[in-house]
Amino acid sequence: xxxxxIVVGSGAGGSAAAWALAKAGWDVLILEKGRHLLxxxxxxxxxRTLFGNDEVKAGRYFENQDIVLEPRTSRTQDEAKNGTAxxxxxxxxxxxxxxxxxxxxxxxKTPRFWKQDFTMLSDHGPVSDANVADWPLTYRDxxxxxxxxxxxxxxxxxxxxxxxxxxxxxxxKKQFPMPPNPxxxxxxxxxxxxxxxxxxxYPFPMAVNSRAYAGRPRCNSCxxxxxxxxxxxxxxxAAVSFLHDALLAGARLEPxxxxxxxxxxxxxxxxxxxxxxxxxxxxxxASADVVILAxxxxxxxxxxxxxxxxxxxxxxxxxxxxxxxxxxxxxFTAALAVFVxxxxxxxxxxxxxxxxxxxxxxxxxxxxxxxxxxxxxxxCEVGASTLLLEEAQSYAAIPNTWGLPHKELMRxxxxxxxxxxxxxxxxxxxxxxxxxxxxxxxxxxxxxPVPRITYSSHNHELVAxxxxxxxxxxxxxxAPGAIAGTFLPLFLLNKVxxxxxxxxxxxxIFGTARMGHDPKTSxxxxxxxxxxxxxxxxxxxxxxxxxxxxxxxxxxxxxxxRMARRLAGKH
Amino acid sequence: xxxxxxxxxxxxxxxxxxxxxxQRALSAVFASAPAPGHAGRFLNAHELDTLRAVCGRFIxxxxxxxxxxxxxxxxxxxxxxxxxxxxxxPPLIHAGGPYSNRPPPNGHxxxxxxxxxxxxxxxGWRIRIEGTKGIKAREFAGPVVGLQQIYRSGIAHLDARAxxxxxxxxxxxLQDVILADLTDSDVQTFVGAALANTFEAMYGPPEYGGNKxxxxxxxxxxxxxxxxxxxxNDQVSKPDPGGTRLSVASAKAIEKFLPALxxxxxxxxxxxxxxxxxxxx
Numbered sequence: 001x002x003x004x005x006i007v008v009g010s011g012a013g014g015s016a017a018a019w020a021l022a023k024a025g026w027d028v029l030i031l032e033k034g035r036h037l038l039x040x041x042x043x044x045x046x047x048r049t050l051f052g053n054d055e056v057k058a059g060r061y062f063e064n065q066d067i068v069l070e071p072r073t074s075r076t077q078d079e080a081k082n083g084t085a086x087x088x089x090x091x092x093x094x095x096x097x098x099x100x101x102x103x104x105x106x107x108x109k110t111p112r113f114w115k116q117d118f119t120m121l122s123d124h125g126p127v128s129d130a131n132v133a134d135w136p137l138t139y140r141d142x143x144x145x146x147x148x149x150x151x152x153x154x155x156x157x158x159x160x161x162x163x164x165x166x167x168x169x170x171x172x173k174k175q176f177p178m179p180p181n182p183x184x185x186x187x188x189x190x191x192x193x194x195x196x197x198x199x200x201x202y203p204f205p206m207a208v209n210s211r212a213y214a215g216r217p218r219c220n221s222c223x224x225x226x227x228x229x230x231x232x233x234x235x236x237x238a239a240v241s242f243l244h245d246a247l248l249a250g251a252r253l254e255p256x257x258x259x260x261x262x263x264x265x266x267x268x269x270x271x272x273x274x275x276x277x278x279x280x281x282x283x284x285x286a287s288a289d290v291v292i293l294a295x296x297x298x299x300x301x302x303x304x305x306x307x308x309x310x311x312x313x314x315x316x317x318x319x320x321x322x323x324x325x326x327x328x329x330x331x332f333t334a335a336l337a338v339f340v341x342x343x344x345x346x347x348x349x350x351x352x353x354x355x356x357x358x359x360x361x362x363x364x365x366x367x368x369x370x371x372x373x374x375x376x377x378x379x380c381e382v383g384a385s386t387l388l389l390e391e392a393q394s395y396a397a398i399p400n401t402w403g404l405p406h407k408e409l410m411r412x413x414x415x416x417x418x419x420x421x422x423x424x425x426x427x428x429x430x431x432x433x434x435x436x437x438x439x440x441x442x443x444x445x446x447x448x449p450v451p452r453i454t455y456s457s458h459n460h461e462l463v464a465x466x467x468x469x470x471x472x473x474x475x476x477x478x479a480p481g482a483i484a485g486t487f488l489p490l491f492l493l494n495k496v497x498x499x500x501x502x503x504x505x506x507x508x509i510f511g512t513a514r515m516g517h518d519p520k521t522s523x524x525x526x527x528x529x530x531x532x533x534x535x536x537x538x539x540x541x542x543x544x545x546x547x548x549x550x551x552x553x554x555x556x557x558x559x560x561x562r563m564a565r566r567l568a569g570k571h
Numbered sequence: 572x573x574x575x576x577x578x579x580x581x582x583x584x585x586x587x588x589x590x591x592x593x594q595r596a597l598s599a600v601f602a603s604a605p606a607p608g609h610a611g612r613f614l615n616a617h618e619l620d621t622l623r624a625v626c627g628r629f630i631x632x633x634x635x636x637x638x639x640x641x642x643x644x645x646x647x648x649x650x651x652x653x654x655x656x657x658x659x660x661p662p663l664i665h666a667g668g669p670y671s672n673r674p675p676p677n678g679h680x681x682x683x684x685x686x687x688x689x690x691x692x693x694x695g696w697r698i699r700i701e702g703t704k705g706i707k708a709r710e711f712a713g714p715v716v717g718l719q720q721i722y723r724s725g726i727a728h729l730d731a732r733a734x735x736x737x738x739x740x741x742x743x744x745l746q747d748v749i750l751a752d753l754t755d756s757d758v759q760t761f762v763g764a765a766l767a768n769t770f771e772a773m774y775g776p777p778e779y780g781g782n783k784x785x786x787x788x789x790x791x792x793x794x795x796x797x798x799x800x801x802x803x804n805d806q807v808s809k810p811d812p813g814g815t816r817l818s819v820a821s822a823k824a825i826e827k828f829l830p831a832l833x834x835x836x837x838x839x840x841x842x843x844x845x846x847x848x849x850x851x852x
Contacts, residue, residue, distance in 0.1 A: 035689055050686055052668030053796030056775035062665045062686075066695040071712050089712075182804040220801020231669035231798040256691060279690060342814035348807050388793045392770040400751045402629045402766060407636055410791045411815070418817045443711045445694065450712070483819050 002027045004288040005567075006274055008259045008303070010034075011101020012553045013539035013560040014294030015238035016149065019246040020564035028251035029286055030243070031276055033295075034097035036255035037063060037229070038239055041099070042247025046215065047240060051229030055389040058228050063104050065097035069445040072298070077433050077456040085440060085452075092453050093329060093509055095296050099255050100239030102296065102507065103553060107226035107350050108207040108235050110155050110554040111379055112146050114169035114359065115139040117548040124361060124374055130429040130458055131326055133545040136517045136526035139170065145558035145565075147173065150205075153236035153557075154213040156180050157205035166202075166356045178210045180352065181219055186345030186420030187353045187383025190337055193479030194355055194382075197471075201382055204354040207236035207554075216240065219349055223387065226350040235349075238557075254278070258446050261307045262291055264533065268311025271536045277446055290535045290567060294560065297327065297542040301436040301512035302451040317513070317530035322523050324437055326430035326511040327455060328547040330378065333465045335422040335472035335487035337383075337479045338414070345385035345420040353382035355475075358424055358468045359549045367463060375464035376427040378549020380472070383420040391416040420479075422472050426465060427549040429458045430511050508552050513542035528563040537563055597683045600659075601780060604648040611648065612655025613719060614726075617739070621726045622647040622765070624739045628746050629769045635743075638790035641773050641781075649772035649780030650765070654719050656700055661687040664696055666778045671796050682778040682796070718764060725761025732758070 004027040007014045014030060022028045041047040051057075061067075072094065073086035095102040116123065118135040126132060157176035159167070180203035183191075191201035208219045219234040233240055247253060261275040263285070273287035293300045301324040307316040315323045360376035367375050386394060395401045395409050412418075434456065438449035469487040477485030515538075516522025519531035524543050530536040539560040541552050548555075605611045611619045626647045632640025641647070656662040667684035688696060694709070702717025703709035729738040732749045741749075752758050772781025774788070776796060782788065788795045792814075 035692065050668045052666065052670065052682055052776075053798055054666055054668065054682065054776055056771050056779055057665050057668075059771070060664055061692075061695065066692070068698050068712075068715065069691060069695045182807045185808055185810060188808065220799070221807045222797050222801045224798075229668075256689065338817070340817050340819075341810060344806075344811060347802050388788070388791060389770055389774040392774055393767070396766055396770070399753055402750075403747065404631060404636060407630060407638070407640075407790070412817065412821070413791065413815060414817060414821075417815060442713070445691065445711055447711060483817070 003290070004028070005290040005292055006031065006286055006288040007292045007294060007539075008274060009101060009294035009296065009299070009540065010099050010238065010243055010253065011095070011294060011296060011540070012103050012238045013541075013556045014101070014292065015242035015246065016557040016560040017292050017294065017537075017539050017564040018251050019242040019249070020561055021568060022246040022249040022251040024564075024568035026568070027288075028246065029288065030246070030251060030253045031257040031259050031274065031286070032099050032101075032253065032255045033258040034063075034065075034099060034101075034255065036099045036253075037104070038099060041239060041244050042253065044248075047233070047244060049229060049231055049233055052231050053222055053224045053228075055224075055387055058105070059389070063096045063098040063229055065091075065094035067091045067094065070094075070097070070450065071442065071444070072451050072453060073439045073442055074453040074455060077454060080433070080454045086442075089442065091505075093298070093505060093507055095507055095509070099253065100237060100243065103237030104239065105227050105229050106235075106237060106553060107381075107551070108153075108237065109351075109354070109379075109381075109551045110150065110153065110205045110207050111354065111550040112170040113139070113142075113548045113550055113555050114166075116169060116361075117546060117550075120361075120546055127373060127429060127458075127460060128371065129431065130460065131432050132429060133514065133516060133522075135545050136515050136522075141526075142555070142558050142562065143171070145562045146554065149554060149557045149561060151177055153207035153241045153554075154178060154209055154216070155205055155207050155236070156203070156210045158203050161202040163200045163202065163356055176205065178213060181206075181208060181210050181349055182221065182352075184221075184345060184348035184352045184383055186337075186339070186343035186385065187348075187351055189339070189343065189479040189481060190383045190420055190422055190475060191353045193337070193475045193477070193482065194357075196478045197475055199355055199357045199475060201353040201355050204352055204382075206349060207241075208349045209234045209236070214241070221348045223347045225348070226384075242557075257284075259295075259303060260446065260448055262293070262303060262316055262536065263307075264309060264311070264316070268309060268533075270534050290537060292537045292539050292563075293542075294539040296540050297509040297512045298436050298451050298453065300538060300540055300542045301327075302438065304513065305436075305438050306448060312532070317523055317532045317536060319532050320520055320523055322514060322521065324435045324512050325432045326514055326545075327434045327436055327453065328428040328430055328509070328511040328544070329455070330428055330506040330508040330547060330549075331426045331457065331461050331465060332506055333377070333424040333426060333469050333472060333487060335424075335469065335476050335485065337420045337422065337476035337482040338484040338486075339418050339420065339479070339481045340483055341481055342413075342417040343383075343385075343420050343481075344417065345383050346387050346416055351381040351384045355380040355382060358471065360427070360464075362467065367467065370459065370463045372460055372463055375460060375467055376549055377464055377468045378425045378427050379551070381421070381423040381425065383422070385419050385421060386416050388416065420476075422476055424468055424472055425506060425508070425549065425551065426461060426468070428547045429460045430514070430546060431456075431458055436512050508541070508547070510541040510544040510547045510552060513538050514545045515543040516545060527566050528559060537567070539563060597778065600652075601645070601783075604645060604780075605651075611651035612658050614651045614654065614722065617737075618723065618726045619647060619651055621729060621737070621739045622650060622722070624746060625729070625750065625765055626650070626769050628743065628750055629766055630773055639784070639786040641769050643783070644773055644781055644786040645783040646769050646772040646781040650722075650768045652780045653768060653772075654700060654722060657697065659685075661685045662693075662696065663779065664688060664692075666776055670798055671776060671778070673796065680778070682776050685778075718768075721761060721764050725757070725765065728757045728761065
């Protein structure tokens with residue numbers, strides 16, 4: 001008889017696992033709490049798209065988690081110490097709540113993690129007040145799955161233009177499936193500025209079609225990319241690259257299915273299935289041989305905490321007390337080049353260049369004086385600007401910027417037409433006190449406690465941002481035609497926003513159920529299997545012991561595929 | 572497991588239906604928009620006239636500015652349609668896709684095929700527009716003041732500030748003084764919502780009722796929705812001829828806008844009005 005799996009969450013990790021298991025003949029049920037917006041997905045005619053070049057719809061919770069229905073709360077570590085229940089409620093790094101998950105509107109950037117990311121603790125030692133750990137696997141373990149996922153998604157790039165260090169740290173056997181998109185003009189100017197200063201910008205690997213691929217057309221650079229569902233499906237992702245074929249192979253998908261409990265046997269040694277609410281609030285139980293959680297790091301931790309039993313009073317699979325802890329968000333350090341002429345940095349797939357020179361680790365006297373053994377940054381998004389409605393909203397953040405000044409700003413259009421940004425996505429160190437727990441008083445539309453996020457930046461992130469920021473600004477200033485280069489460090493964003501919800505909106509979320517060899521200090525093993533329960537698997541960013549300086553989705557999918565292949569092999 | 576399959580088919584089927592308002596009917600709705608002095612979908616005649624004055628201050632048109640402003644672009648009427656969204660079926664919340672095929676008559680405008688809300692999405696939008704109104708099923712996360720109430724009390728408050736005159740009868744500079752009063756949190760709650768909605772209606776696709784004659788896209792030199800054509804390689808990789816020039820002095824002046832990239836925090840007591848930052852990942 002076929003083995004069966006329930007996959008909770010249809011995003012990057014869940015879809016990759018569902019696809020591999022369905023292809024291996026498993027009976028797979030995918031439960032997705034979000035809405036289904038891809039009619040035709042999983043049918044021979046293929047998915048249609050309801051997305052368009054529409055900024056209004058994107059801002060109206062079409063695919064995004066509606067914060068009115070499912071708010072989150074947050075507070076800083078200091079506020080937690082003072083007994084503040086929460087200081088913010090609303091959008092705390094929510095991801096699309098929709099079939100296909102975050103990859104429905106991801107920027108589709110697919111850098112690989114580096115070899116060094118897997119051994120930071122062994123190589124560089126501990127960092128005070130942080131919980132840095134080695135991964136229980138290596139780059140070599142993951143490499144074949146990186147190759148396979150890149151083929152399935154359809155990733156563009158150029159191995160011949162990649163820096164030597166990058167290829168040493170993330171070796172590749174062969175050229176990318178597709179060549180790069182046409183380079184964006186503003187990004188090219190910043191890339192030239194980087195070259196002047198001895199840095200190296202190169203085509204950003206991304207799951208965007210530069211030619212027809214897998215039955216989907218080439219990208220035509222419409223500019224509605226990161227944060228927008230693709231109107232022509234030129235972008236690979238969980239839904240079009242995995243879920244569609246999983247459904248064709250017999251997997252079943254239930255949208256608007258909110259899983260509120262993972263069920264176990266009486267002894268608490270195995271999971272037996274899940275309980276969920278359907279579209280109309282009806283309760284259901286589903287059973288399977290294996291349960292795979294891929295809700296994304298915040299929601300996976302929340303579900304484990306909500307699934308507590310007498311055997312697991314602190315939350316399912318949580319004998320280590322690490323469920324919900326070590327929550328990591330990447331941090332942005334935003335730099336900006338201001339050009340005399342128009343650089344239309346809003347055309348194209350958000351950004352076509354990246355820079356790896358600031359990945360780190362960096363060690364010097366200043367960093368040592370700050371009490372840190374090293375700092376790490378991460379990849380750079382080179383040369384993006386804003387669309388029209390975003391532009392109008394950005395000026396309005398300055399009080400009373402309406403009337404004739406507003407019209408004049410929109411005409412001259414500095415933020416849209418004359419800016420090109422250089423955003424570094426920086427590595428965030430794990431801390432046990434950065435965590436997800438269940439909000440004691442706030443409930444969501446389903447009647448369950450919302451996730452409460454307690455988060456404060458480690459000194460590492462503040463120092464790293466202040467260290468790399470001026471270098472980013474210098475690159476911007478060196479871009480041909482630029483008249484100004486400036487940057488905004490993390491600590492300032494901190495003050496501007498006054499809330500974790502503002503500065504940490506990278507939508508890169510990790511670490512709430514870390515993997516490791518030791519069941520006392522980690523939640524899952526090297527395959528994503530919970531230490532405490534034989535047949536419970538985790539397949540999202542929750543298992544990352546550290547966050548690297550790289551966009552996470554490719555690594556999430558590679559880990560998930562590796563896990564699923566092992567499960568299928570046991571069959 | 573049979574339940575799972577049925578549910579899937581049902582939700583996929585719902586999306587397969589064309590929306591109930593065909594393109595022609597949507598045009599007719601816009602064409603019959605209320606004239607000054609007449610009630611709208613939600614706002615009464617006086618409230619809608621006041622909103623016209625407010626939107627005209629936010630994005631002025633002739634004679635102050637040569638290009639059409641929010642009032643000329645039918646922005647106030649579009650906001651009234653949002654406040655009365657549930658008088659349409661489907662509600663005019665999420666336009667369809669993928670292409671508008673603008674300008675007509677280039678083909679079918681799928682933006683005009685508004686996507687029906689499902690049960691959850693409708694609940695979210697009813698709470699956002701109508702508020703929780705003491706209804707238990709809406710108050711799971713506490714009471715929420717809906718947009719309808721924010722507009723209704725906000726406009727009443729503008730009149731209170733203008734007393735004994737009405738806000739709409741004040742000269743424009745005095746209207747500006749009231750709208751710009753950062754010490755009056757009632758004004759600012761209203762301004763926050765109304766300005767955000769004004770931008771949506773001015774700079775979003777015209778299917779939402781505003782941006783009449785593409786006024787918001789023309790004066791900003793914005794191409795709007797460009798699919799399925801997109802851009803050529805040269806348009807992506809090379810500079811366009813012409814375009815605006817920025818002086819060094821103005822470049823320095825606009826550096827102050829950089830913190831704006833961090834977004835705007837919502838007031839703690841009206842968290843549902845929060846807007847995501849525009850730093851994109």
